[in-house]
Amino acid sequence: MENMMGMDDMKIESLKEMISGGESITVEFKQSKTKLNRDVFESVCAFLNRNGGHLILGVADNGGIVGIERLAIEKIKMDFVTSMNNPLKISPTVYLSVEEVEIEGKIILYILVPESSQVHRCNGKIFDRNEDGDINITDNTNLVSDLYIRKQRNYTENLIFPFAELSELKAELLVKARKMAANERSDHPWKSMNDLELLKSAGLYLKDRQSGKEGITLGGILIFGNEELIHAALPHHRTDAILRKVNLDRYDDRDDIRVNLLESYERLMQFITKHLNDTFYLEGDRRISLRDKIFREVVSNLLIHREFANPFPAKLIIEKDRVVTENSNKSHGNGVIDPENFSPFPKNPTIARFFKEIGLVDELGSGVRNIYKYNKIYSGAEPVFMEADVFRTIIPLTMQAGDQATTQATTQATTQADEEILKLLEFCVVPRTRSEIQEFMKLSNREHFRKNILNPLIKGGLLKLTLPDKPTSPKQKYYA
Numbered sequence: 001m002e003n004m005m006g007m008d009d010m011k012i013e014s015l016k017e018m019i020s021g022g023e024s025i026t027v028e029f030k031q032s033k034t035k036l037n038r039d040v041f042e043s044v045c046a047f048l049n050r051n052g053g054h055l056i057l058g059v060a061d062n063g064g065i066v067g068i069e070r071l072a073i074e075k076i077k078m079d080f081v082t083s084m085n086n087p088l089k090i091s092p093t094v095y096l097s098v099e100e101v102e103i104e105g106k107i108i109l110y111i112l113v114p115e116s117s118q119v120h121r122c123n124g125k126i127f128d129r130n131e132d133g134d135i136n137i138t139d140n141t142n143l144v145s146d147l148y149i150r151k152q153r154n155y156t157e158n159l160i161f162p163f164a165e166l167s168e169l170k171a172e173l174l175v176k177a178r179k180m181a182a183n184e185r186s187d188h189p190w191k192s193m194n195d196l197e198l199l200k201s202a203g204l205y206l207k208d209r210q211s212g213k214e215g216i217t218l219g220g221i222l223i224f225g226n227e228e229l230i231h232a233a234l235p236h237h238r239t240d241a242i243l244r245k246v247n248l249d250r251y252d253d254r255d256d257i258r259v260n261l262l263e264s265y266e267r268l269m270q271f272i273t274k275h276l277n278d279t280f281y282l283e284g285d286r287r288i289s290l291r292d293k294i295f296r297e298v299v300s301n302l303l304i305h306r307e308f309a310n311p312f313p314a315k316l317i318i319e320k321d322r323v324v325t326e327n328s329n330k331s332h333g334n335g336v337i338d339p340e341n342f343s344p345f346p347k348n349p350t351i352a353r354f355f356k357e358i359g360l361v362d363e364l365g366s367g368v369r370n371i372y373k374y375n376k377i378y379s380g381a382e383p384v385f386m387e388a389d390v391f392r393t394i395i396p397l398t399m400q401a402g403d404q405a406t407t408q409a410t411t412q413a414t415t416q417a418d419e420e421i422l423k424l425l426e427f428c429v430v431p432r433t434r435s436e437i438q439e440f441m442k443l444s445n446r447e448h449f450r451k452n453i454l455n456p457l458i459k460g461g462l463l464k465l466t467l468p469d470k471p472t473s474p475k476q477k478y479y480a
Contacts, residue, residue: 012101015110018054019103022063025131026051029059032109034072036079039134041089044113045122046129048094049147052115053129058108067106076109085189091121092203095353117155117349118203119147148208156309157222157348160206161233162215166195169216169224173262174198177224180358188357202357203350218308219351223261230260236311239264239302241271245320261303261351265360268299268316275318276397279378282421282462290378295323297367298393300360302327305347305391312390322396329391337368337385371395377456421462431466431477454478 023029028047030037040055047053057076058068068076077098083089084096099110119126125138128147137143151158174195181188190198199205204220207213221233230237243253255271257264272295279290302314302325310328317324330347355361362370368385371393375383381396427440434454443449457463458478466477 012103015056015101016103019056019059019063019065023061023133025129026053028053028055028133029061029063030055030057031060031066032057032068032076033066034069036076036083040080041083041122042125042127042134042136043129044084044094044096044111045090045120045125046127046134047113048116048118048120049127050115050129053113055111055113056108057111058106065104065106065108068109070107073100073107073109080109080111087201089123091124092118093201094120095357114349117151117158118206119144119151155348155350156307157217157219157350158206159218160208160213160215161218161221162213164216164221164225164229164233166216168226168229169195169220170226170260171195173224173260176262177354177358180360184357184359190357202354204354217350219348219354221260222308223351223354225260227259230258234308236313237308239268239314239316241268242315242317243271243275244317264303265299268302269295271316272299272318272323276323281374281377282425290374293374294371294378294395297361297371298323298325298395300355301325301367301393304351304355304361305329307347319397321398322394324395325393326390329387329389335387337387380452380456421457424457425462425480428463428478428480431479433477437478 018027019029021027026047028043030040030043032040036057040057043053043055047055058066060066080098081096085093087093094116096111096113101108101110125136126144126147127134128137128143129135137147178188178190178193178198181190190201193201196205199216199220202220204217204223205215206217218233221229222237225233237258239257241255241257242251244251246252253271253275255267257267259267269292272291276291276295278292280287281290282288299316302316306314306327307330308328312326312328314327315325317326352361361367371383375381375395379396379398381398383396384392384394386392386394424437424441428437432440434450437454438446438449441449441453443453454463458465463478463480465471466479467473467475470476
């Protein structure tokens with residue numbers, strides 16, 4: 001059931017603890033045994049407007065797991081996603097994913113709802129969240145005003161520029177965004193929208209209900225704007241890409257990037273492609289680029305999860321044995337992040353959601369876990385994520401070090417979908433012992449074989465254990 005559920009055992013245990021802790025300002029249960037509860041979207045709206053939260057379907061108010069009837073699962077998921085894309089239900093619309101989880105032999109549905117940078121309405125009403133549940137505050141002008149002020153104060157991406165013109169946005173990028181969104185979802189609503197409708201749908205054109213101002217937001221300018229408009233709206237906007245391997249005092253190569261986020265993404269990926277070796281890897285029956293898998297996430301995080309009000313320039317620095325990124329951050333913690341046990345906080349939810357719609361990022365929080373997963377295969381080392389006023393990501397590049405060329409030639413081969421690995425996988429169609437595989441590879445150094453070949457293949461999912469609960473058993477065998 002693990003693949004179907006999309007959750008590992010640690011996350012399932014965390015979900016069990018959440019259920020046992022009961023409902024709270026960030027946790028809401030709905031039975032939804034055969035269909036969605038009528039007030040599901042009021043809870044979603046309240047979470048979006050407050051601090052975000054966890055919506056769990058198939059659980060009673062008292063925490064009892066009732067489960068979703070299996071024949072109703074797909075319809076409930078479809079109804080939820082369809083309604084979230086309907087501006088008459090949730091406005092502005094939000095794109096959330098639904099995960100299936102099996103607990104105690106019953107299926108429940110889990111939805112992570114991030115805090116939004118905008119004020120949302122459900123069926124035309126504004127809901128907020130407190131310890132007692134969801135509250136309709138539509139007619140309470142003081143609470144509504146406080147909510148708008150809080151959103152505007154916390155999220156610079158929503159700053160409105162009423163004098164910015166559509167003509168100052170790059171038309172070709174709006175066309176490109178439609179195509180990319182359609183590639184992700186053939187029936188995407190942006191396909192049939194004009195430019196203004198697309199901006200409004202994406203939350204990049206807003207109206208301030210307090211001041212009456214309306215226009216393109218800073219987020220819209222940063223995504224689509226030409227250089228003159230971006231400089232006028234945010235003079236300090238800049239991303240510095242630096243290669244520093246030989247000339248450590250200055251740099252060997254540099255790209256000073258002051259364009260919109262979509263073009264910044266392309267230039268950063270081009271810089272990485274120019275200066276970092278690629279490694280292809282067989283994931284299932286599909287060849288993937290480990291470099292692109294890792295740095296697609298690194299670059300996206302660097303661009304969209306920064307505090308734009310801070311003049312600190314974002315940086316991507318390629319060194320001899322690592323890549324370091326730095327960007328200004330509105331910190332919600334301090335210290336090293338544990339990828340297996342952290343709660344992601346969206347720094348710019350609207351921009352992040354836009355990047356997700358066009359396929360440049362995955363679900364909130366999955367980027368860190370993907371970098372962690374693929375970099376252990378790519379270089380055999382674990383990345384480091386450090387939360388502070390300046391957020392730092394460190395990606396080790398041990399395979400690139402020249403003084404390890406001989407050893408790393410074998411390591412790199414383990415991650416390539418080449419003939420040698422394919423032969424090994426064919427050999428392991430029948431379960432084999434460690435010594436049989438090592439002999440087949442004609443390698444005498446047991447520790448080297450285990451560390452640089454066997455373990456990466458297991459971590460990458462290419463080899464499986466016949467005794468997964470006893471990984472060190474002398475009776476252990478491995479199969480493809």
